[in-house]
Amino acid sequence: MSTITDSEDPAAIAALDGTESFLERVLAYPRPAAVWTVVALALFALEAGAVAHFVATLLVDLVRALPGTYDPAAFSRLASATAQVPTLLSRETIPNAGYWNGRSFVGTFLQLPPHLAWFLRVGLVYVYSFAFVAWIWVGFDRYRRYYRAADWSPRDDVIDRFRNHYWGIFGLVVVFMFVVMAVFAPALGPTTVEKNMQNPYGHTITHWDAEQNEPTQVTVGQANRASQSRGTRTNNVAPLSYDQFGRYHPFGTLPTGRDLFTFIAAGARISLVIGLLSVSLSIAIASTLALLSAYYKGAVDLSFVLLSDAVMALPQLLLLIMLTVVLSGTWIGNLYNGAFVLALIFAGTGWPYMWRSFRGPALQVAQREWVDAARSFGQRPTAIMRKHMLPYITGYVLIYGSMTLGGAIIAIAGLSYLGLGVNPPTPEWGRAVNAGQPYVDTVSWHISLIPGVLITLVVTGFNALGDGVRDAIDPESDSAAGEAGGRGGGA
Amino acid sequence: MSRWRYLAKRFLMAIPVLWLGTSMTWAIIFLGPINPATYVLGQTNPQNQAAVKAARERFGLGEPPLEHYTEFMINMVTLDLGQTWLLYPGTPVMSLIFDYAPRTVWLGFWSVLIAVFVGVPLGFYAGLNSNSVSDYATSLTGIVWRAMPNFWLAIMLLALLVKSETITQALFGIPISWDTFLVDINAITGNPQLSYMQGNPLALVTQPRETLAAIKKILPAAVVLGSASMGNEMRIGRTAVLETRSEQYIDTAKAKGVSGRVLVWKHILRNALIPLVPIVTSEAFLLIGGSVLVETVFGINGMGKLFFDAAIQGDLWLVATLMFIFIILIVGINIVQDLLYTLIDPRVGYERE
Numbered sequence: 001m002s003t004i005t006d007s008e009d010p011a012a013i014a015a016l017d018g019t020e021s022f023l024e025r026v027l028a029y030p031r032p033a034a035v036w037t038v039v040a041l042a043l044f045a046l047e048a049g050a051v052a053h054f055v056a057t058l059l060v061d062l063v064r065a066l067p068g069t070y071d072p073a074a075f076s077r078l079a080s081a082t083a084q085v086p087t088l089l090s091r092e093t094i095p096n097a098g099y100w101n102g103r104s105f106v107g108t109f110l111q112l113p114p115h116l117a118w119f120l121r122v123g124l125v126y127v128y129s130f131a132f133v134a135w136i137w138v139g140f141d142r143y144r145r146y147y148r149a150a151d152w153s154p155r156d157d158v159i160d161r162f163r164n165h166y167w168g169i170f171g172l173v174v175v176f177m178f179v180v181m182a183v184f185a186p187a188l189g190p191t192t193v194e195k196n197m198q199n200p201y202g203h204t205i206t207h208w209d210a211e212q213n214e215p216t217q218v219t220v221g222q223a224n225r226a227s228q229s230r231g232t233r234t235n236n237v238a239p240l241s242y243d244q245f246g247r248y249h250p251f252g253t254l255p256t257g258r259d260l261f262t263f264i265a266a267g268a269r270i271s272l273v274i275g276l277l278s279v280s281l282s283i284a285i286a287s288t289l290a291l292l293s294a295y296y297k298g299a300v301d302l303s304f305v306l307l308s309d310a311v312m313a314l315p316q317l318l319l320l321i322m323l324t325v326v327l328s329g330t331w332i333g334n335l336y337n338g339a340f341v342l343a344l345i346f347a348g349t350g351w352p353y354m355w356r357s358f359r360g361p362a363l364q365v366a367q368r369e370w371v372d373a374a375r376s377f378g379q380r381p382t383a384i385m386r387k388h389m390l391p392y393i394t395g396y397v398l399i400y401g402s403m404t405l406g407g408a409i410i411a412i413a414g415l416s417y418l419g420l421g422v423n424p425p426t427p428e429w430g431r432a433v434n435a436g437q438p439y440v441d442t443v444s445w446h447i448s449l450i451p452g453v454l455i456t457l458v459v460t461g462f463n464a465l466g467d468g469v470r471d472a473i474d475p476e477s478d479s480a481a482g483e484a485g486g487r488g489g490g491a
Numbered sequence: 492m493s494r495w496r497y498l499a500k501r502f503l504m505a506i507p508v509l510w511l512g513t514s515m516t517w518a519i520i521f522l523g524p525i526n527p528a529t530y531v532l533g534q535t536n537p538q539n540q541a542a543v544k545a546a547r548e549r550f551g552l553g554e555p556p557l558e559h560y561t562e563f564m565i566n567m568v569t570l571d572l573g574q575t576w577l578l579y580p581g582t583p584v585m586s587l588i589f590d591y592a593p594r595t596v597w598l599g600f601w602s603v604l605i606a607v608f609v610g611v612p613l614g615f616y617a618g619l620n621s622n623s624v625s626d627y628a629t630s631l632t633g634i635v636w637r638a639m640p641n642f643w644l645a646i647m648l649l650a651l652l653v654k655s656e657t658i659t660q661a662l663f664g665i666p667i668s669w670d671t672f673l674v675d676i677n678a679i680t681g682n683p684q685l686s687y688m689q690g691n692p693l694a695l696v697t698q699p700r701e702t703l704a705a706i707k708k709i710l711p712a713a714v715v716l717g718s719a720s721m722g723n724e725m726r727i728g729r730t731a732v733l734e735t736r737s738e739q740y741i742d743t744a745k746a747k748g749v750s751g752r753v754l755v756w757k758h759i760l761r762n763a764l765i766p767l768v769p770i771v772t773s774e775a776f777l778l779i780g781g782s783v784l785v786e787t788v789f790g791i792n793g794m795g796k797l798f799f800d801a802a803i804q805g806d807l808w809l810v811a812t813l814m815f816i817f818i819i820l821i822v823g824i825n826i827v828q829d830l831l832y833t834l835i836d837p838r839v840g841y842e843r844e
Contacts, residue, residue, distance in 0.1 A: 306504070306507050306508055306511060307511065309504070309511075309825075310507075310508045310509075310512040311512075311515070312776070312821075313508055313509070313818045313821045313822050313825075314515065314516065314814060314818060314821075315776060315779040315780045315817050315821065316776070316780055317780030317781070317783060318779070318780060318783065318795075318798055321783065321798070321799060321802050322516075322519060322520070322802055323519060325525075325802045325803065325805070326523040326524065326525050327523070327524065329524075330524045406638070410638075410640045413643075414640060414641070414642055417642045417643075417784070418783070418784065418787065418799065419803075430640075430642075433640075433642065433643050433646065437646050440647065440649070440650035441650040441654050445650075448643070448646055448647075449647070452640065452643035452644075452646075452647065455638075455639075455640050455643065456635060456638045456643075457638075459638035459640075460634060460635055463637075463638060
């Protein structure tokens with residue numbers, strides 16, 4: 001790929017000789033960068049309110065969690081102020097919760113039927129997300145074409161290999177859709193967790209009462225009680241259907257009458273947060289220890305081998321159960337509904353599996369001449385590890401990170417199926433499976449089936465992504481390595 | 492000689508691992524934020540200081556940590572596992588384990604066996620017919636099968652078995668109930684009846700009816716518990732066959748005119764089995780962890796269920812002792828795995844030095 005012949009303004013770029021900084025290159029030929037930035041900002045502006053609100057609520061939670069002297073009220077005001085900023089993809093802009101007043105729908109977007117309004121919003125969320133990613137890709141492409149000093153880098157080959165790896169792309173798409181579901185969870189659900197689950201009797205809905213022939217008000221709690229899915233024909237709200245209060249349920253309802261889709265979207269968020277947090281923590285531990293043991297070898301390596309063997313000798317799922325029981329009820333166990341401590345436990349029990357996978361490549365790179373050269377040159381060990389060894393194992397980090405995330409999602413679901421882990425009112429996929437268990441062979445089959453199918457799909461996606469990344473980074477690698485990591489200790 | 496030295500080293504390494512693992516368990520349970528004494532007293536009278544103190548004394552919790560630790564370690568090493576506090580108060584832990592373990596062993600045995608006898612042949616088949624439609628179908632099934640959460644798979648399988656009559660009616664036109672298929676079992680879930688073998692292991696062969704019933708009872712749980720392993724074995728079997736096929740000795744064998752059948756059975760499949768050995772043994776991790784969920788769903792009173800109940804009810808002594816047993820099991824399985832590996836592939840001892 002030639003950078004110069006493709007560009008529209010060869011003169012400006014031809015003047016550069018490859019020694020300038022990135023900024024100088026952009027200033028020499030600003031048009032593509034400027035266009036990209038403007039569009040990116042416009043895309044971001046559509047959702048800026050949501051981002052600000054998210055940051056503000058995070059601050060509120062943080063201030064509450066830290067036993068300090070700060071007043072959370074100031075941040076709460078900030079949070080409610082940011083909630084007023086209009087965003088395109090919110091339930092306020094495209095509302096789906098309305099009612100039939102005898103002639104038309106009231107309160108829904110463009111007076112559409114609620115299910116169409118909901119589909120429209122979900123569709124827009126996904127279109128927006130895919131557009132956003134596509135635009136980032138365009139940005140990278142422009143960077144490569146106009147502003148990168150090098151014509152080619154080995155990373156280009158990796159990307160090209162991944163682009164032809166359909167299984168990996170399938171994984172990427174599935175994982176991305178899962179991430180979008182988690183990120184946009186509050187906007188995706190036909191209703192909100194607050195209204196539908198946490199405080200159902202504090203909210204009312206209006207619905208069309210056919211007997212009295214007029215719209216009437218009812219609390220969400222009462223409506224929920226009348227729209228339960230309990231396995232009989234009369235007592236079931238199936239997927240893609242309305243309940244008798246005119247509320248649309250894309251995935252049906254739970255046995256408590258709550259909306260399953262809202263539950264699942266919120267559960268996706270908590271699974272992803274725990275998964276990401278725990279996997280990045282275990283990556284940090286595992287790669288540090290792998291670098292240390294590869295650099296120092298000998299006694300250091302041996303002690304890490306013993307430590308990791310000892311942790312692995314405790315069956316992971318049982319260790320998880322033991323630790324969740326021991327730590328439940330402590331202050332750390334209540335942070336973010338118990339999700340935080342769960343992530344810590346996962347990281348603490350999961351790092352040996354990753355460390356084993358990183359140690360081999362780290363030992364290999366430690367044998368290389370450049371490490372020797374850096375050492376004789378007098379560079380500090382930390383600098384050698386960070387600069388000359390770490391980049392070599394980042395590829396493995398991506399592969400095992402992706403596979404471990406899938407395993408973490410299974411294990412979290414398994415724990416909450418058992419009634420452990422994330423504290424009860426908070427939605428979690430495993431709990432939906434548990435709630436639907438008595439009704440699997442009845443008309444209310446959807447309660448257990450849908451979350452299970454989604455877990456399988458997401459985990460397959462993470463594994464496929466890991467496969468794709470591995471084949472892209474190292475096409476000759478053994479395709480069946482590191483199996484136990486992706487299975488969440490047998491959940 | 493080197494091989495023996497390798498194994499001796501392996502044994503020596505197991506001791507600190509065992510010690511570290513057990514110490515961690517002790518630290519989590521007895522240094523953690525939980526107060527086992529109040530757990531034992533339960534809701535009845537946690538405010539009663541005298542009762543709390545008495546309970547602490549009884550379980551030796553009043554001792555200084557170091558003393559308690561030494562005592563705990565000595566008790567464990569000498570297999571003096573003491574009594575449970577809560578679950579079945581006063582029952583010796585050892586007799587509980589002897590009660591519960593056979594069911595888990597039975598479950599684990601069949602889940603390994605099913606996984607091996609279904610997963611490996613399928614993987615080999617896929618590898619021998621690589622890049623065909625059947626290869627893709629098998630591989631995809633294996634991947635999805637592996638990604639399914641055990642507990643969910645168990646629930647779905649149970650639902651299918653409950654509806655077995657309707658399903659077979661629709662598929663084959665004859666209603667076959669799982670309950671009465673081949674041998675009668677009283678319920679789909681529950682414990683397998685293994686008591687007929689008590690004191691008479693030969694009954695396994697002499698009383699085939701009971702054996703068959705016990706197998707049938709454990710079969711759905713074993714299939715679920717082995718599901719992840721089955722997927723792994725399929726994948727690795729496939730890769731192993733692919734790799735063996737491209738070895739030079741296969742070309743040599745072909746060149747000297749070895750028939751296709753001998754080539755596949757003698758030269759490819761036998762060598763492809765080597766990488767599968769450590770996989771099968773390392774699955775013990777998954778089996779022990781997975782047994783908690785599978786035994787819970789299928790209502791089998793095995794070790795996993797026992798551990799879970801003990802953890803939930805706060806019988807921390809039982810939790811600690813069971814954990815110790817599991818650690819011994821896993822460390823032991825690891826040693827057996829290395830032993831097998833050195834026997835099958837003599838290069839190992841030298842490589843891993």
